[in-house]
Amino acid sequence: AQKITQTQPGMFVQEKEAVTLDCTYDTSDQSYGLFWYKQPSSGEMIFLIYQGSYDEQNATEGRYSLNFQKARKSANLVISASQLGDSAMYFCAMSSNDYKLSFGAGTTVTVRA
């Protein structure tokens, strides 16, 4: 069974600063995908970034980057230059051989002006 752990229930960050959201995962599979999603208070889950287990370079999408450390089984999300609109719940998710997407408990980010 795969397990996703997000140990930070909530974080505060100052506008224009960077914030790192932690995610560790547990799987015995060699091929898997790691995802980060953003969920604003409106409820919609917004896909942010993807990292494949065989990708050698860390994924980046605009202000989002994924710090992938395979040996440590961690996939931290870094949001640079935080904006007020980044305030939301952030979920780490993983999928491997059983073709299901498993989500962590989430981290609430609050950006302060």
Place this chain on the structure above:
Amino acid sequence: ETGVTQTPRHLVMGMTNKKSLKCEQHLGHNAMYWYKQSAKKPLELMFVYNFKEQTENNSVPSRFSPECPNSSHLFLHLHTLQPEDSALYLCASSQDRFTRFYEQYFGPGTRLTVT
């Protein structure tokens, strides 16, 4: 319309009612999913459809009945629900069901309250 749409956005129903949730994706995807999100719990996968065929039923009670008439539409039929079924129900789609390679795109969800 673009992306994944869901209707209604909010639903209040009694335990004896029958209602349906609708999901439509405009992305040309082949796989569609229903998730349940309860307060303080991770998202729970309920059902998976790939090319209109149900491929996963994650031990969901029979009072939830999915229907997928084509690759673009997904329904969740509800009957004799319990108060603990109150939650946000999210629909998602992806290119196909090999979820380790393809991201899922979610709709805005239906906030269901069972009284």
